[in-house]
Amino acid sequence: MNIPTIDLPRVVVIGAGFAGLQIAKKIDKDNYQLVIIDKNNYHTFQPLLYQVSSAGLEPDSIAYPIRKTLRNKKNTFYRLANVQHIDASLSTIKTDIGDLEYDILVIATGADNNYFNNELIEKNALPMKSLVNALDLRSKILGNFERALNTKNLTKREELMNFVIVGAGPTGVELAGALAELKNKILPKDFPDLDLRGMNINLIEAAPRVLANMHEVSSEKAHQYLKKLGVQIWLETFVESYEDNRVTTNKGIEFYADTFIWAAGVKGCFPEGIQASLIGKGNRIKTDGYCKMNATENVYVVGDAGLIETDKYPTGLPMLASVAMQQGQYLAKYFNRKVKGKETEEFNYVDKGTMATIGRNQAVVELGKFKFQGILAWIVWMSVHLMLLVGFRNRVIVFVNWAWNYVHYNNGLRLIIRPYRKRQNVIGIKPLRKVKG
Amino acid sequence: MNIPTIDLPRVVVIGAGFAGLQIAKKIDKDNYQLVIIDKNNYHTFQPLLYQVSSAGLEPDSIAYPIRKTLRNKKNTFYRLANVQHIDASLSTIKTDIGDLEYDILVIATGADNNYFNNELIEKNALPMKSLVNALDLRSKILGNFERALNTKNLTKREELMNFVIVGAGPTGVELAGALAELKNKILPKDFPDLDLRGMNINLIEAAPRVLANMHEVSSEKAHQYLKKLGVQIWLETFVESYEDNRVTTNKGIEFYADTFIWAAGVKGCFPEGIQASLIGKGNRIKTDGYCKMNATENVYVVGDAGLIETDKYPTGLPMLASVAMQQGQYLAKYFNRKVKGKETEEFNYVDKGTMATIGRNQAVVELGKFKFQGILAWIVWMSVHLMLLVGFRNRVIVFVNWAWNYVHYNNGLRLIIRPYRKRQNVIGIKPLRKVKG
Numbered sequence: 001m002n003i004p005t006i007d008l009p010r011v012v013v014i015g016a017g018f019a020g021l022q023i024a025k026k027i028d029k030d031n032y033q034l035v036i037i038d039k040n041n042y043h044t045f046q047p048l049l050y051q052v053s054s055a056g057l058e059p060d061s062i063a064y065p066i067r068k069t070l071r072n073k074k075n076t077f078y079r080l081a082n083v084q085h086i087d088a089s090l091s092t093i094k095t096d097i098g099d100l101e102y103d104i105l106v107i108a109t110g111a112d113n114n115y116f117n118n119e120l121i122e123k124n125a126l127p128m129k130s131l132v133n134a135l136d137l138r139s140k141i142l143g144n145f146e147r148a149l150n151t152k153n154l155t156k157r158e159e160l161m162n163f164v165i166v167g168a169g170p171t172g173v174e175l176a177g178a179l180a181e182l183k184n185k186i187l188p189k190d191f192p193d194l195d196l197r198g199m200n201i202n203l204i205e206a207a208p209r210v211l212a213n214m215h216e217v218s219s220e221k222a223h224q225y226l227k228k229l230g231v232q233i234w235l236e237t238f239v240e241s242y243e244d245n246r247v248t249t250n251k252g253i254e255f256y257a258d259t260f261i262w263a264a265g266v267k268g269c270f271p272e273g274i275q276a277s278l279i280g281k282g283n284r285i286k287t288d289g290y291c292k293m294n295a296t297e298n299v300y301v302v303g304d305a306g307l308i309e310t311d312k313y314p315t316g317l318p319m320l321a322s323v324a325m326q327q328g329q330y331l332a333k334y335f336n337r338k339v340k341g342k343e344t345e346e347f348n349y350v351d352k353g354t355m356a357t358i359g360r361n362q363a364v365v366e367l368g369k370f371k372f373q374g375i376l377a378w379i380v381w382m383s384v385h386l387m388l389l390v391g392f393r394n395r396v397i398v399f400v401n402w403a404w405n406y407v408h409y410n411n412g413l414r415l416i417i418r419p420y421r422k423r424q425n426v427i428g429i430k431p432l433r434k435v436k437g
Numbered sequence: 438m439n440i441p442t443i444d445l446p447r448v449v450v451i452g453a454g455f456a457g458l459q460i461a462k463k464i465d466k467d468n469y470q471l472v473i474i475d476k477n478n479y480h481t482f483q484p485l486l487y488q489v490s491s492a493g494l495e496p497d498s499i500a501y502p503i504r505k506t507l508r509n510k511k512n513t514f515y516r517l518a519n520v521q522h523i524d525a526s527l528s529t530i531k532t533d534i535g536d537l538e539y540d541i542l543v544i545a546t547g548a549d550n551n552y553f554n555n556e557l558i559e560k561n562a563l564p565m566k567s568l569v570n571a572l573d574l575r576s577k578i579l580g581n582f583e584r585a586l587n588t589k590n591l592t593k594r595e596e597l598m599n600f601v602i603v604g605a606g607p608t609g610v611e612l613a614g615a616l617a618e619l620k621n622k623i624l625p626k627d628f629p630d631l632d633l634r635g636m637n638i639n640l641i642e643a644a645p646r647v648l649a650n651m652h653e654v655s656s657e658k659a660h661q662y663l664k665k666l667g668v669q670i671w672l673e674t675f676v677e678s679y680e681d682n683r684v685t686t687n688k689g690i691e692f693y694a695d696t697f698i699w700a701a702g703v704k705g706c707f708p709e710g711i712q713a714s715l716i717g718k719g720n721r722i723k724t725d726g727y728c729k730m731n732a733t734e735n736v737y738v739v740g741d742a743g744l745i746e747t748d749k750y751p752t753g754l755p756m757l758a759s760v761a762m763q764q765g766q767y768l769a770k771y772f773n774r775k776v777k778g779k780e781t782e783e784f785n786y787v788d789k790g791t792m793a794t795i796g797r798n799q800a801v802v803e804l805g806k807f808k809f810q811g812i813l814a815w816i817v818w819m820s821v822h823l824m825l826l827v828g829f830r831n832r833v834i835v836f837v838n839w840a841w842n843y844v845h846y847n848n849g850l851r852l853i854i855r856p857y858r859k860r861q862n863v864i865g866i867k868p869l870r871k872v873k874g
Contacts, residue, residue, distance in 0.1 A: 060495035067627040080583040146517040190504040
């Protein structure tokens, strides 16, 4: 790979997510050369992907070009590449555009869906981890309603209009809520000739409550909100398989749905070459309290891919954007102090709260001891997400969209831009009663 | 196809472009059943496609869901389908979702690129006629700069950074201007480690001047603007072939470019089944002055696909959005009067002027006798395009983007969202001079 060599230690960061971007922004470029590598040329604001899927936001407003964040930063290089292998013994990474040596490596590659080794589900489920996934899902949802109009087979039509979302964490809950709002407010006007009562949104969760990582009060309120919107919730239910539009569960209940979205779990995700002994729970790489990978001196792991086991979090810190951002900031500070011979204390996660939105005026928020729900929570949720978005332009565009939707229930992003597969359900000629010559 | 039969004549409109959308909006639904069919579920504002290609606007802001325009309109049906064949003798169309009979058919299918039977060019050139084309082009342009960083082969690098645009009509001129602004204002900050002097924008035109359909004063000014921005203009030059990144011309001049964009001409585009004798110049279907296809009583053609030869326009009306919109409005009025037994005069095109923008503060406008250029023309150009955009939300978003770009030269839409091909130019390990252990 074509990176100039300069008289500074080279820090290579893999991944421009919440953690990687913080390091890239805050590391001291007088003392380090920074190389950041990502397989996309943009940073994705994952918490709002579900709104792209459900036609609430345009994709461009929740992504941000990596090069733009690095502007005017000296000794900084970005490369668009897939990292294929890490060789810690040689301090080298192998990518699809060549190899690169590092002095310090930061693995900030995040997480991918965890299908718990269920190959059928992995093959047939729709993921929602990237912008491309979200756009594919948007096109599929909208395309299925167009297809539903063209079939007289009622079973087939219901399958096209049924949704199964597995996992009632924040992603599953938020997506279910957004789909329910589509069903209630938008699709009936778009598809006056389709009976939308046939559209079912099923949210399946293995735990005994939705948002199981939040307080019971929040779970209960979120459950109420979802029910009110018409989402069908199936708790303590495990999905066993999904094939040919058929979902089977451990409870014997079956669902028939053309759209099956997996939001039931994630696992750490990183290039090959990490020793198996260094990989812990949830496929995350074990690190010490300084985010340094065990058994190495110059490899660090931050964000979802890293596993710090603390007394408070014996199974590792939660896989959340806020952990990743804090770790990225921490590691930049750690490096900046280290080069000056100063020590830094171990990483300490400050839990700033969790929240989820279910729909219009409906959210649940937990900030330390404070728990609240409803419209105030919803305003807090929106404000926090607007603040966290990278780029002022993106904030303006997202704000315009949200304000527009709030007033009009309708923002007009229901475009099927992706190529869609040729449909098979052709209906024969319907006799037309000629009334004029 | 699954359309209810009712006691009204059924008007089937193929294509939801500028012409089709006007008919769909304005036809009297108390007296007609309207069925509109399009291969996309959205209307595309083609005049701004070039700004999507050059990362100036998000795709969602220049497209508008067809179903949303048809809301609350009775006796109106939209279907997402490809029309494959028209059988005028049976008053039936064949589509990929089934057949459909019509009482009245309106062909509003627009135009496609005209490669003048040059197969090599057709195979290798990039078109810019659809939103998908524009997004592909955006990804290609941005991807090529990323690739240029990874090659040490200077010839290869120049090919990746060279652009050839064929055709200096409004599309070619506007795209060349937008690419020049990318080169001058945005890419140098995004790619500080790439020498952008190697980026060449070549605009090739067969006519002796750019914007040959406008007045000479406009051509001259546009030419000056383009030169000032650094666009290389080649007049009276025909491209003969394009293969393996090599462009050959009738003048013996060759260009080497990985990006070759065809904007040199369009031709009418419509489903199979139209008799050859009814097809005229530019592959357009001949109609009488009422937009009615010759030799039929119930088939009409509007927009780019139709050919009305008048005294003023002996080779047909120009293939412009404004002609299409006026014809759509005319035909709706014609049908609405016809059903009441009233006659309507022949279609009369009112030329409201032409304009093109070259870049920041630089446009040329002709409104009847008035010709003006520069910042005033640029403001007029923007205002007219904002007004013509469908949907208030789209206008707001486009306005925010333009205002932002004007102030910051930079709006952050440079995302490579499409899947890109695996790159081949892998560079070997660059020796890293270790400075710290």
